[in-house]
Amino acid sequence: MLDALSYQAVGLIVVFTALGSIWGLLELMGWIFRAAERRAAAARAAAPVLEQEPVLLLEPGTHAISPQVVAVITAAAHECLQAGDRIVSIMPVHLQPNVDVNLLAWSGEGRRQIFASHKLR
Amino acid sequence: MLQGLTDFLNLTGFAGITWQMSVMWAVVVVLLYLAIVKGFEPLLLVPIAFGALVANLPTRGVITSEMLPNGVYQTSTFKVEGEVLHHPGTEATQPGQPERIAVKVDRIEGGLYDFIGQGVKLELFPPIIFLGVGALTDFGPLIAAPRTFLLGAAAQLGLFVTFFGALLMGFTSKEAASIGIIGGADGPTSIFVCNKLAPHLLGAVAVAAYSYMSLVPLIQPPIMRLLTSIEERKIRMNSLRKVSRLEKLIFAVVVMVVCILIVPDAAALIAMLMLGNFLRECGVVERLLKTAQNEIINILTIFLGTSVGLTMSGQSFLAWGTIKIIILGVVAFGFSTAAGVLFAKLMNKLSPKNPINPLIGSAGVSAVPMAARVSHLEGQRADPSNYLLMHAMGPNVAGVIGTAVAAGYFISTLK
Numbered sequence: 001m002l003d004a005l006s007y008q009a010v011g012l013i014v015v016f017t018a019l020g021s022i023w024g025l026l027e028l029m030g031w032i033f034r035a036a037e038r039r040a041a042a043a044r045a046a047a048p049v050l051e052q053e054p055v056l057l058l059e060p061g062t063h064a065i066s067p068q069v070v071a072v073i074t075a076a077a078h079e080c081l082q083a084g085d086r087i088v089s090i091m092p093v094h095l096q097p098n099v100d101v102n103l104l105a106w107s108g109e110g111r112r113q114i115f116a117s118h119k120l121r
Numbered sequence: 122m123l124q125g126l127t128d129f130l131n132l133t134g135f136a137g138i139t140w141q142m143s144v145m146w147a148v149v150v151v152l153l154y155l156a157i158v159k160g161f162e163p164l165l166l167v168p169i170a171f172g173a174l175v176a177n178l179p180t181r182g183v184i185t186s187e188m189l190p191n192g193v194y195q196t197s198t199f200k201v202e203g204e205v206l207h208h209p210g211t212e213a214t215q216p217g218q219p220e221r222i223a224v225k226v227d228r229i230e231g232g233l234y235d236f237i238g239q240g241v242k243l244e245l246f247p248p249i250i251f252l253g254v255g256a257l258t259d260f261g262p263l264i265a266a267p268r269t270f271l272l273g274a275a276a277q278l279g280l281f282v283t284f285f286g287a288l289l290m291g292f293t294s295k296e297a298a299s300i301g302i303i304g305g306a307d308g309p310t311s312i313f314v315c316n317k318l319a320p321h322l323l324g325a326v327a328v329a330a331y332s333y334m335s336l337v338p339l340i341q342p343p344i345m346r347l348l349t350s351i352e353e354r355k356i357r358m359n360s361l362r363k364v365s366r367l368e369k370l371i372f373a374v375v376v377m378v379v380c381i382l383i384v385p386d387a388a389a390l391i392a393m394l395m396l397g398n399f400l401r402e403c404g405v406v407e408r409l410l411k412t413a414q415n416e417i418i419n420i421l422t423i424f425l426g427t428s429v430g431l432t433m434s435g436q437s438f439l440a441w442g443t444i445k446i447i448i449l450g451v452v453a454f455g456f457s458t459a460a461g462v463l464f465a466k467l468m469n470k471l472s473p474k475n476p477i478n479p480l481i482g483s484a485g486v487s488a489v490p491m492a493a494r495v496s497h498l499e500g501q502r503a504d505p506s507n508y509l510l511m512h513a514m515g516p517n518v519a520g521v522i523g524t525a526v527a528a529g530y531f532i533s534t535l536k
Contacts, residue, residue, distance in 0.1 A: 011284075011530045012277070021379050
């Protein structure tokens with residue numbers, strides 16, 4: 001009976017030792033990565049803010065984009081690019097000069113990404 | 122002519138039907154009902170139930186099975202006929218060196234699942250399924266909150282308590298370990314351990330493990346409510362930080378190295394789990410990842426499920442030992458759930474400034490993601506605006522690793 005109990009105790013100690021060790025290593029790794037993120041954030045904050053022209057939207061009365069759509073596009077761009085970029089202008093595709101509309105079509109972009117197959121979906 | 126007809130009738134399957142088979146047909150109907158109508162883990166229970174049905178029909182050419190004199194029901198054996206060749210140079214050239222033999226195989230005789238079942242006997246299927254599990258699992262919530270590893274460890278208490286209970290009920294140490302592993306709620310690991318330590322219990326253990334995995338939403342909530350107060354169930358946890366891809370890659374390597382160093386016998390399971398996860402997180406092998414997540418795991422689930430079901434012959438399954446295993450399986454599950462919840466409460470006592478909702482402790486059993494979902498739903502009952510799912514995924518996937526480590530301990534000490 002005592003042998004069985006000690007066998008179980010040892011087993012539990014082994015499991016806790018294994019997972020506890022991994023916990024410790026992950027806490028250390030997390031601390032290192034959080035410190036690196038803080039340094040990167042501090043560097044970004046310290047960088048001079050470039051003067052940008054104000055956000056350029058279409059003139060009123062000509063294919064105006066609602067603020068809600070601007071918000072959605074901004075959020076989508078932030079999520080995709082994962083960087084603190086600033087939206088400089090938003091313009092419908094068909095109004096961009098000297099650009100082949102087919103190349104910039106969103107569906108074409110989707111196909112390109114799928115064929116590239118570097119992103120998990 | 123009448124004699125010829127009688128002789129033929131004796132060759133048909135009708136002559137081979139036994140009462141045990143009839144009882145097992147009813148068991149199969151229950152399993153199929155649970156799987157198809159109730160939706161309890163159909164991916165697993167359907168192949169197991171179908172395999173059990175085939176095992177309890179008088180088949181030929183499907184599987185070879187026999188009851189050995191020591192009472193062990195052996196399945197998946199095949200016959201190899203050949204000729205030992207005597208060539209010059211096969212004799213031992215130096216003292217102490219073994220003599221080598223060369224064999225020319227003329228014929229291999231066996232049924233369909235005598236060969237497919239070798240995937241279970243040779244310990245191939247469970248680790249390869251773990252490859253798919255790793256490819257499907259996101260360890261991000263666990264990496265973001267690594268202290269939940271301890272909840273996954275605590276939930277393994279059920280294994281050891283049940284081991285003790287099985288010893289008291291007359292099982293041997295190897296059998297007790299094979300039964301105790303049910304508490305980990307991990308099908309491939311249960312089969313891995315049982316096949317090494319007590320292969321004659323494989324059918325009962327596998328059915329118990331997979332059935333209880335599918336019954337997690339029924340078994341766990343009463344235990345969780347019994348052990349927690351309303352205030353504890355309402356605890357809000359801090360948001361999880363974002364985990365980078367590099368962290369996930371390092372995690373896979375670190376876990377594999379640490380676990381293999383501590384319990385080398387768990388290497389097959391842990392290495393394949395982490396290989397699958399590495400394929401997922403590296404982001405440059407999408408074709409391999411998709412294969413691991415889909416074709417590989419689906420094919421092996423079919424073969425593993427049916428192979429396990431084919432061990433459920435009435436001769437071996439309808440025994441008092443099976444009833445004991447099923448009872449002990451519930452005990453294992455219950456203790457694992459309780460241990461996870463209680464350990465979370467203990468962690469709150471030690472670290473009150475950053476509390477853990479104790480409901481996520483029950484997710485330390487390896488039934489991914491069902492146990493995490495149960496924790497989330499119980500939390501929602503107490504506070505509809507409290508979202509525990511991602512927090513519960515941490516201990517849930519930690520439990521997979523914890524059960525694999527426990528399995529390695531059992532195998533290394535008892536084989």
